[in-house]
Amino acid sequence: MKRKAKFAGSWYPDNIKEAKKYLFDIPEDKKIDVISCICPHAGWMYSGKVAGEVYSLIKPADVYILVGPNHTGFGENVAIYPEGSWETPFGELKINSELVELITKNSEFVIKDTKAHLNEHSLEIQIPFLQLITKKDFSIVAITVRVEDYQMCQDLGSAISSAVKEYIKKNSGQKVVLIASTDMTHYEPQSYAYKLDSLAIEQILSLSPKKLFDTVISYGI
Structure with missing residues (x-):
């Protein structure tokens, strides 16, 4: 069973030279x-x-x-x-x-x-x-x-x-x-998206899965 690529050339590059431009030299x-x-x-x-x-x-x-x-x-x-x-x-x-x-x-x-x-x-x-x-x-x-x-x-x-x-x-x-x-947050101004995403990240860092879930649902993150 083989799943073939559906989004190459549209959602991401279909050639390796272009794809490598998205990586950082670390x-x-x-x-x-x-x-x-x-x-x-x-x-x-x-x-x-x-x-x-x-x-x-x-x-x-x-x-x-x-x-x-x-x-x-x-x-x-x-x-x-x-x-x-x-x-x-x-x-x-x-x-x-x-x-x-x-x-x-x-x-x-x-x-x-x-x-x-x-x-x-x-x-x-x-x-x-x-x-x-x-x-x-x-x-x-x-x-x-x-x-x-x-x-x-x-x-x-x-x-x-x-x-x-x-x-x-x-x-x-x-x-x-x-x-x-x-x-994370979709289709919102950057400042507002940052505020909402920070609420979720706070729960991730505190290792609180239930609070993270509730935050995501409550704020539509």
């Missing part, structure tokens, strides 16, 4: 060994420099778990791409089916589903960045979330945590990074 000793990060998913012409700076700063991993919103409304509420590969103009990536099985096993809500991913942009536009920064072979897990439900979000987070612990125990030396994609 010395290796300045790069960060992260567990997770947040990146936007608008077209690269809008948010590519922000995403590019994040990806330029992180040390490459063996597996990336991508979690993003479902904008199309198709597919399961929490949909994990089951197997096979994803393709972009820069190459083909394998789905890490072992981690897919572990996450699904540990979750009440995660369902194997391809429909949610077929025309969804939020995860596809992360992958070219990963291909540019990661010189070794790596695999991905792709998950979309369609509904704003705290129980589902909490379940997904717990399932990913348990699955990664089990995976690393079986695959010693493998590095797994979680990438959560959000555009």
Whole structure:
């Protein structure tokens, strides 16, 4: 099963020379060994420099778990791409089916589903960045979330945590990074968007998932 690129040449460049312009030249000793990060998913012409700076700063991993919103409304509420590969103009990536099985096993809500991913942009536009920064072979897990439900979000987070612990125990030396994609506040003046986004960031930094969820819902972030 292969998911072909849907947004190359429109939402992001389809040639490597143009794509590399979005990366920053960060010395290796300045790069960060992260567990997770947040990146936007608008077209690269809008948010590519922000995403590019994040990806330029992180040390490459063996597996990336991508979690993003479902904008199309198709597919399961929490949909994990089951197997096979994803393709972009820069190459083909394998789905890490072992981690897919572990996450699904540990979750009440995660369902194997391809429909949610077929025309969804939020995860596809992360992958070219990963291909540019990661010189070794790596695999991905792709998950979309369609509904704003705290129980589902909490379940997904717990399932990913348990699955990664089990995976690393079986695959010693493998590095797994979680990438959560959000555009934060939309269509507001910069000063107002900054104010709202700061409320959400405050809850992220305080490690308060329920308060973060409530803040996002209350302010429409």
